[in-house]
Structures are given as structure tokens and as C-alpha cells.
Amino acid sequence: MKYAIGLMSGTSLDGIDSSLVEIEGNGINTKFKEKFFNCYSIPKDIKREIHDSMDLEKSNVALICSLNYKLGKLFADACIELCYRADIPIENIDFIASHGQTIYHNPYNVKNYVPSTLQIGEPSIIAYNTKTTVISNFRGRDIAAGGQGAPLVPYLDYILFSKYKKNIAIHNIGGIANTTIVPSTGKKDDILAFDTGPGNMIIDGLCMELKGLEYDKDGQVAKSGKINYKILEKMMNHSFLKKLPPKSTGREDFGMNYVRKLIGENPDVTSEDLIATATEFTALTMAEAYKSFVLDKLKLDELILCGGGAYNSTLLKSLQGHLKEVKVSTMEDHGMNSFSKEALAFAILGNECLNNIESNVKSATGAKDYVVLGDITYS
Ligand SMILES: Nc1ncnc2c1ncn2[C@@H]1O[C@H](COP(=O)(O)OP(=O)(O)OP(=O)(O)O)[C@@H](O)[C@H]1O
Ligand SMILES: CC(=O)N[C@H]1[C@@H]2OC[C@@H](O2)[C@@H](O)[C@@H]1O[C@H](C)C(=O)O
Structure with missing residues (x-):
């Protein structure tokens, strides 16, 4: 049994969804239990920087370069707060799976641009500040295999x-x-x-x-x-x-x-x-x-x-x-939380990465091959 944290900072920018999950096994036989969920607020000035870095007219490389490290620290803080609230020492966490903040997503060939996607939030900063192994950059390998890198859930x-x-x-x-x-x-x-x-x-x-x-x-x-x-x-x-x-x-x-x-x-x-x-x-x-x-x-x-x-x-x-x-229902009707599913998904994808198991769904992303998703930054 492992303790994992899944982090998802989605397109709404409402906060960093952070899920503490107990995981056992892997593949279709993965067993898991969500122990705690928290949505960690993103300060207004950082939210503005995220919006600006996504905006082709306001964005620039210096901003994105700095924001990558700023978000890494924010994601580490989200993990620390989650553990504090869940009353679990961070040393007990086996790994953190961080989706990162999508800054740009262009899965098509448009003009001179090749299919590409960019999620930022420097994993080394998260690993250093939490002294925990981090899995990040989940979308890249699927794009490499000809897919759109999304959706992964x-x-x-x-x-x-x-x-x-x-x-x-x-x-x-x-x-x-x-x-x-x-x-x-x-x-x-x-x-x-x-x-x-x-x-x-x-x-x-x-x-x-x-x-x-x-x-x-x-x-x-x-x-x-x-x-x-x-x-x-x-x-x-x-x-x-x-x-x-x-x-x-x-x-x-x-x-x-x-x-x-x-x-x-x-x-x-x-x-x-x-x-x-x-x-x-x-x-x-x-x-x-x-x-x-x-x-x-x-x-x-x-x-x-x-x-x-x-x-x-x-x-x-x-x-x-x-x-x-x-028949229309909600996740709550199935005993789960509507808000935490994506953060939970990345904890599961992180576990698959550590087990070297392919976790893209080809029919969803359009990839040619099943591939292992995520990069590992060891603690
Ligand atoms: N009570 C509510 N009534 C209406 N809308 C709500 C309510 N609570 C949350 N929302 C909406 O849900 C959004 C946050 O949803 P969620 O956290 O699922 O998005 P996300 O993970 O950032 O996005 P994505 O799935 O695209 O990455 C808020 O920005 C708001 O628009
Ligand atoms: C590139 C990117 O961040 N895409 C998100 C976004 O938010 C919802 C939708 O667009 C989905 O394609 C994806 O996220 C979820 C977590 C996914 O990959 O399944």
C-alpha cells in the first residue's frame, strides 16, 4: 500500500485540487481509497500571471520561465497544506503526481506549429520542498506517439x-x-x-x-x-x-x-x-x-x-x-466527489508510471501506441 498525492490545477484556475489517496496494486486491478481532498487557493497575482502567460499578446518567455518555478513552489505548498489538514506527516507520502498548469495546448498542426502542449510547475522544486518523488509531464509521451495528449482521465x-x-x-x-x-x-x-x-x-x-x-x-x-x-x-x-x-x-x-x-x-x-x-x-x-x-x-x-x-x-x-x-446522475450518486476526480486520476496515473505501465487510452487521444505517461523526479 502506498500514499500518493494527486495535484490538478485545471483550466478554471479556481484552485489546486489536491487529493490524498491510498493506492494498492496497478493496472485494471488497482485498488484505491481517497483519504482527503483539499482545494488550495491560487493567489490573485499568480492567477493573473497564469492568464497573461496563456495570452498570446501578453505572454513572454521571461514570464513563463519564472512562473514555472513559482508554480512549483505553490504546488509544494498545496501538498504541505493537504498533509497538515489530513493530519499525515509528509514523510509518509510515497509520491506526488502533479499535472501542472496547462499554459498552452495545440494538438493540431497549425501554420508552423507542430502538435504540442505545455504544462508548467517545476517538478524539481516540488521534490526538493517536499522531499518526495514527483511524477509530472503526463501528456508529452502521448503526443510523441501521435496522440493529442488529452484527455487522460x-x-x-x-x-x-x-x-x-x-x-x-x-x-x-x-x-x-x-x-x-x-x-x-x-x-x-x-x-x-x-x-x-x-x-x-x-x-x-x-x-x-x-x-x-x-x-x-x-x-x-x-x-x-x-x-x-x-x-x-x-x-x-x-x-x-x-x-x-x-x-x-x-x-x-x-x-x-x-x-x-x-x-x-x-x-x-x-x-x-x-x-x-x-x-x-x-x-x-x-x-x-x-x-x-x-x-x-x-x-x-x-x-x-x-x-x-x-x-x-x-x-x-x-x-x-x-x-x-x-438517466443523468452525478459522481456523488456513485459515492464519489465531483470535484476530486481529476486529482485522483493523476495519482492513479503516477502510480502506473512508477510501475512502468502504459496508461494512455489510444481511442481517446488518437495515439498510435499505448505508452507509459509521466517523467519521474526522484526525492
Ligand atoms: N456551486 C456551483 N455552482 C455553479 N458552478 C460551480 C459551483 N461550484 C463550482 N462551480 C464551477 O466549477 C468550476 C471549477 O470546476 P473544476 O475544479 O472541476 O474545474 P477544473 O478542474 O479547473 O477544469 P478542467 O476540468 O477543465 O481542467 C468553477 O470555476 C465554477 O465555474
Ligand atoms: C491540455 C489540458 O490540460 N486539457 C485538459 C482540459 O481540462 C478538461 C479537458 O481540457 C481535458 O482535455 C484535459 O484535462 C483532463 C484532466 C484530461 O486530460 O482528461
Whole structure:
């Protein structure tokens, strides 16, 4: 039995999700128990630097170089706080699996750029400050094998849900929304997984720009507004939605540039109506993804939601309305935590790396080969 910490700083920038996990075994026989979860806040100035380093107009190499080390220290602090809160000495931790902060993700050949992705948060700084072995850089080897380097969580979905022998979709609503469909065959090669488009990213951006709010708590703002169907129709023409899976996206498509353009193009629409429309857009892109790419191949027995957006009731109501024939539930209905799944996934992926076991799902990332994910920085 090992103690591991999984760290995920996702696209929402709401904090560093930190999960303390007890792990035994490996591969499909991995047994694990989540012991403690904490979301470690990211200070406002560092959040600003992350936003700036992702923005092609504001970013520069000096900023990214410094931020890599700053985030390494922040991730180490997140581990120290997690252990303190869980009342476990950090010396008892066998390894830390750190996803890092995605600064840029471009899995396609565009102009002179080759498929690439960048997660930062210097692992040597984490290892030095925690005196613990760190596994990081999980996406690189999948890209090397011709994949998109994302999504990687389908491996955990495979371990968790292949034994159900049902057609189950697990839809994560983080900054970006991504789904994994584990079919009743339970076979890894039959898994379908892809990003469906924005999760909370546009809603959060509008809340921030128009209302000074971090997010639309429980979907209350959206509930008070009216959907503008003309704007919605235009939003649904986004080219990402038409791409065939495997596909992945990020802030490059649906981040602050998108949000500011949406606000700029619709000066006469109220904040509430714009947030209602963005919420409907998010729900519709999720539902349409099943209609276009999944439901013609199989009948879904259940759709399980996770990620912070699972708490947005306006979004959930709309999604259920668009997918009347599917049973919609949340991770909590299955005895798990909607917020901690990605951090947990990286703890499991870190364990596979230490055991030299391949952990990408080829049908999810589009890679040619199964490969071992992650780099090891020993304590
Ligand atoms: N009660 C709530 N009501 C509505 N939305 C919520 C609520 N709680 C959290 N959220 C949303 O969830 C977001 C955080 O979700 P999560 O931590 O799953 O994202 P992430 O891991 O950063 O993203 P990704 O999965 O794209 O990497 C917040 O930014 C907010 O938009
Ligand atoms: C490049 C990157 O960081 N992608 C994230 C992002 O957040 C959600 C979605 O977009 C998914 O593709 C991925 O993260 C999860 C953890 C994954 O790899 O499964």
C-alpha cells in the first residue's frame, strides 16, 4: 500500500485540487481509497500571471520561465497544506503526481506549429520542498506517439466503470467539458472520449467581466436571464463543435478572447441574458456531442456528471431537457466527489508510471501506441 498525492490545477484556475489517496496494486486491478481532498487557493497575482502567460499578446518567455518555478513552489505548498489538514506527516507520502498548469495546448498542426502542449510547475522544486518523488509531464509521451495528449482521465474511468458492463458516459464539467464513454464491453479499445467544448469557461468569464463574480453559483444568474436564440445559433457555428473525435480544446478556443468578443458584439444584451445564453450553449454543446458522435453507435444507460459545473442546476436542467431519454446522475450518486476526480486520476496515473505501465487510452487521444505517461523526479 502506498500514499500518493494527486495535484490538478485545471483550466478554471479556481484552485489546486489536491487529493490524498491510498493506492494498492496497478493496472485494471488497482485498488484505491481517497483519504482527503483539499482545494488550495491560487493567489490573485499568480492567477493573473497564469492568464497573461496563456495570452498570446501578453505572454513572454521571461514570464513563463519564472512562473514555472513559482508554480512549483505553490504546488509544494498545496501538498504541505493537504498533509497538515489530513493530519499525515509528509514523510509518509510515497509520491506526488502533479499535472501542472496547462499554459498552452495545440494538438493540431497549425501554420508552423507542430502538435504540442505545455504544462508548467517545476517538478524539481516540488521534490526538493517536499522531499518526495514527483511524477509530472503526463501528456508529452502521448503526443510523441501521435496522440493529442488529452484527455487522460479516461484511464481512471476505465478502471472505475468497465466493471459495470453498461454503456456509461462520464462527463466532466470543468473549464472545458470532456466526456468518456465506457461501453458495456468494458474493453479499453472500445472507449470513446473527447472534449465536447466549453464547460464553465465562458460562463465564468462572463460572470467575471460583467458582474465581478468568480462564477455563477448554482446557475442563479442564468436562471434569472432569458436565452437569446439568435446569439445561440451563431455560437453553435463554432468550428470545434463540427470536428470529429478524437478532439481536445482549451482556453485558446473558449477563453477570455472569446468572452470579450461575445460581450463586444452584443452591447445591447443584458448580463443575465448573455449568461443564460452561454449556459444554454454549454448544455447544448454537451448534448449535441452525444447526438452527433455517440447515440448512433450505442444507447447510453447513464450519464454521470462531475467537475464543478455539476453544481450548476440551470446547466443540468437544460442538459437533461436535451437528453430526455438518458438517466443523468452525478459522481456523488456513485459515492464519489465531483470535484476530486481529476486529482485522483493523476495519482492513479503516477502510480502506473512508477510501475512502468502504459496508461494512455489510444481511442481517446488518437495515439498510435499505448505508452507509459509521466517523467519521474526522484526525492
Ligand atoms: N456551486 C456551483 N455552482 C455553479 N458552478 C460551480 C459551483 N461550484 C463550482 N462551480 C464551477 O466549477 C468550476 C471549477 O470546476 P473544476 O475544479 O472541476 O474545474 P477544473 O478542474 O479547473 O477544469 P478542467 O476540468 O477543465 O481542467 C468553477 O470555476 C465554477 O465555474
Ligand atoms: C491540455 C489540458 O490540460 N486539457 C485538459 C482540459 O481540462 C478538461 C479537458 O481540457 C481535458 O482535455 C484535459 O484535462 C483532463 C484532466 C484530461 O486530460 O482528461
